[in-house]
Amino acid sequence: MEVKERVFNVDEFWRFVCQPENADKYFELINGELVEMAPPGGEHSTIAGEIYHYFRLFDPERNLGTPTVDAGYHPPAGRDTVLSPDAAFTGIERAPKPFPKTWVPVMPDIAVEVKSPNDSLAELRRKAAIYLQHGSQLVWIIIPDQGSAEVCRLDASGEIQTEFISADGSLSGDPVLPGFRLELSALFS
Numbered sequence: 001m002e003v004k005e006r007v008f009n010v011d012e013f014w015r016f017v018c019q020p021e022n023a024d025k026y027f028e029l030i031n032g033e034l035v036e037m038a039p040p041g042g043e044h045s046t047i048a049g050e051i052y053h054y055f056r057l058f059d060p061e062r063n064l065g066t067p068t069v070d071a072g073y074h075p076p077a078g079r080d081t082v083l084s085p086d087a088a089f090t091g092i093e094r095a096p097k098p099f100p101k102t103w104v105p106v107m108p109d110i111a112v113e114v115k116s117p118n119d120s121l122a123e124l125r126r127k128a129a130i131y132l133q134h135g136s137q138l139v140w141i142i143i144p145d146q147g148s149a150e151v152c153r154l155d156a157s158g159e160i161q162t163e164f165i166s167a168d169g170s171l172s173g174d175p176v177l178p179g180f181r182l183e184l185s186a187l188f189s
Contacts, residue, residue, distance in 0.1 A: 007032035009079045014102050028072075030130070032080040040086070043144055044114045047187050048086035051112050051142075055089050058173070058180050065091040065109065065176075072103040073111075075134035083127055085111040086142075091176060094135075107135040109176040114142045121150075128152040129160055137176050147188045 008016065013029045016022060026037040040048070048069055055067035067089045072082045088108035096105060111131040113124045121141070128139040132154050139152040147167035155161045165171060165184060173180030 006034070007080070008034060010074050010082055010103055011079075013082055026084075028084055029074075029080065029082040038116065038118055040114070040116060044086070044116050047114045047142055047144060048112065050187055051087040051140075051182070054182050054186075055087070055177075055180075058177060063092065065089055066095045066099055068104075068108070073107050074103050074105060076106050078134060081130060081134075083107075083111070083130060085131070086114045087112040089173075089176060107131050109136060110138045110140065110173065111136045112140045112142065115144060117145075125150075125152070125162070132160060138173070140171055142187065144188065147184060149184060 008029055017027055026039055028035045052067050052069045069087050070084050072084045074082045082103050089110040090108045094106050115124060124141045131139050141150040149165040151163045153161055167184055169184055171182045
């Protein structure tokens, strides 16, 4: 992961990534600094797509909210951070209307990060903290090489709590998507 030196805000970041020379590159913005990432691999993309698919199957009419893949989100009041979860779900009451063509000005209710071989769990946990501190209720860190996941959420005192989900476990969408369950085995079969 390469960090660029210049400090950007969300509008400058949008203009930067829309330049033709950046068309095939992947970036996030963390505290005003550009972070260039490797493009996701096949396994990574397949898992993110599957999670999006399960969100859509659970809520086909989009009555509960909007699922996305690789969309950029920034905190409502934050102008120096844009994260692109691999998959996400934003509840109808928080989703902007109309859904923007640029960055989404709210963190998703559920953010999903799929660990790539070049990611460290520490990096993904740092991103989980950013999501949670800015409005996300759940962050799922999917760990393909273990067939497992970590679920991150804030407790009543605002501390981040992490729960390990083994390969034979499932992810719950509660309280964002009441009744939603996704068996990890469905992602790794």
